[in-house]
Amino acid sequence: MAGDDKHTAREIIAVRRADGESRTLAASLPRLVLEARRIAANVIHGLHGRRRAGTGESFWQYRRFNSGEPSQNVDWRRSARDDHLYVREQEWEAAHTVWLWPDRSPSMAFASSQARDSKLERGLIVTFALAELLVAGGERVGIPGLMNPTASRSVIDKMAQAMLHDDATRLSLPPSFVPSALAETVVLSDFWSPMPEIRNMLAGLSASGAHGALIQIVDPAEESFPYSGRVEFVEPEGGGMITAGRAERWATDYVARVALHRDEIRAETDKLDWLFSTHTTSRSAAELLLFLHSGMMVSKSGARASTVKVGRTA
Known part of the structure; x- marks a missing residue:
């Protein structure tokens, strides 16, 4: 097969794969919504919202x-x-806005045998559950470029419907926008994007002085690289392929590259006083939910929990 034909064939495969993942997401959303509500209900009784002192009557x-x-x-x-x-x-009665961005790009569909959920499922479950907790605490929640901020008690249903009717290309990182200085942004992604793209995203989101958190959701196999022998790796978003004759020889370099990538992300977030942490899908979704909610409460008191990590980190 000629080079151009091979390239075209890979593009067709990638498009079919992405289309199949879209249908799978539509079928699995009801289950993810129920799981998010279950997790939120289990933790909400031990939380006290994010009320704070300020101008108000209560x-x-x-x-x-x-x-x-x-x-x-x-x-x-x-x-x-x-x-x-x-x-x-x-009590300060002005509603606070939190922008949530769950990465729904094709790379998030990956799940190894060690994972409880795919990265996509875990990101959506935590996004839905966090939205439920935030609205219960008096906040407004929105999705950049997809859903305007709302304090509706049916926020999970609104988010799910917005995703189901979203026919735009599913990007890894949120679209370019500048949140207000008092807003917070939480981005849940695998963050395998090139560093220039991540830097540009952070520059836009922090331009007004707003703060937030980047949560890297990874599969256990992406942490340890448990491959050996001849393995063909397929890039889910570009359709590229690469074959390793003896994959085990790649493990050391792979782990070092992942550590370097995370160090670069952390250096950028530290400059802006943002939070960066990783979460492995072999751990519980409730753990990440509690970490995020408590970390956002801490940020309101002036101290940021940037040194706290969730799951295994490099």
């Missing part, structure tokens, strides 16, 4: 008066019952 808490504050801040009625001075804090 009482939140009393706190000790700090030296140097204006005396008019003191709640004298509450202070009269104690030996200390107290300030009455109101």
Whole structure:
């Protein structure tokens, strides 16, 4: 077969594979939605939302008066019952926006025998469950380029419907946009994209001063490279193929390249005070959900949990 014919054949295979994955996603979404709701329900009772002090009418808490504050801040009625001075804090009632981006590109469909879910399934489950928790805590949730921010209690259904009716090319990284300075963005992807693309994405998302998190979702086989003998590797998005005569000889170089790629991502996120962590699909989805939600709560108090990792990391 001539070179051009071979290239065309690979493109046809890639298109058919992507089309098949789209139909599989449509069939599996109901199950993923149910799993997301189950996980969210299991953890929501132990969480207290992300309420915070600010301008509003609803009482939140009393706190000790700090030296140097204006005396008019003191709640004298509450202070009269104690030996200390107290300030009455109101709950900040302005809805906060969180943008969630689950990577739905073809590379996310990969799942080895060691995984509980494919990377795509895990990303969607956690995205749906996190949206449920955030809306329950008074936040607005949106998907860049796909769904406007909403605080609807049926947020999971809205997200699933938006994905089902999305006929655009499924990209690994979110489309270019600049969120507001007070917004947060969570990107769940395998982040096997070239570093220039990741840098450009971060530059756009952080241009206004907004913060967020990059969560790299990987399959256990992508961590350990458990291959030996003659193996043909197929690139799911470009249709390219490469054959390893003795794949086990590639393992050391592969692990080093993965570590270098992650170090480069972490260097970029550290510059911007963003969070970067990895999650392996052999671990539980609830673990990642709790990590993300608690990490976002910590970010509101001024401390970022950038050193915390989920799952096995290189």
